[in-house]
Amino acid sequence: MKNLILAIGLLFSTSVAVFAQDTKPVEATANGPEISFTELVHDYGNVKLNGDGACEFEFTNTGNEPLILSRPKSSCGCTVPTWPNQPILPGEKEKIKVTYNTTKAGPFNKTVTVTSNAKVNNNIVLRIKGTVVAPTDETLPIKKNDLAPATK
Numbered sequence: 001m002k003n004l005i006l007a008i009g010l011l012f013s014t015s016v017a018v019f020a021q022d023t024k025p026v027e028a029t030a031n032g033p034e035i036s037f038t039e040l041v042h043d044y045g046n047v048k049l050n051g052d053g054a055c056e057f058e059f060t061n062t063g064n065e066p067l068i069l070s071r072p073k074s075s076c077g078c079t080v081p082t083w084p085n086q087p088i089l090p091g092e093k094e095k096i097k098v099t100y101n102t103t104k105a106g107p108f109n110k111t112v113t114v115t116s117n118a119k120v121n122n123n124i125v126l127r128i129k130g131t132v133v134a135p136t137d138e139t140l141p142i143k144k145n146d147l148a149p150a151t152k
Helices: 002-019
Strands: 035-037 041-048 054-061 079-082 093-100 106-115 123-133
Touching (some): 041 054, 079 106
Parallel strands (some): 041 123
Antiparallel strands (some): 035 054, 054 093
């Protein structure tokens, strides 16, 4: 009987000691680079034919190792991305410039896929959209001279 009471007391004191430990959750921090964009879609709205088709997508390396971008790929030849070739250090901000060829009138919806060495989001799709509008044949109205010249 003494052994049973001793065993129960030992079990109780052990469980109290275990549960009395500080049980703060351990935050898992992934080592490696991470990429975070401020926006993933750029809407040009209406762009004039042969107008400026350039925009920029800003991003930050939110990881703790250098971020390296591979060659971004556009969905067609009318969209040309330009990106930083050097590694982006942790906390640094950079931009990817995307230029759309505005020589054809009409709506467009194109993508650029950015591949990097990020641990979580290593493939991100950026999107541009808008409408290229042709100039209208708007001329000034011609003033009709229906009145006879004034004579004195």
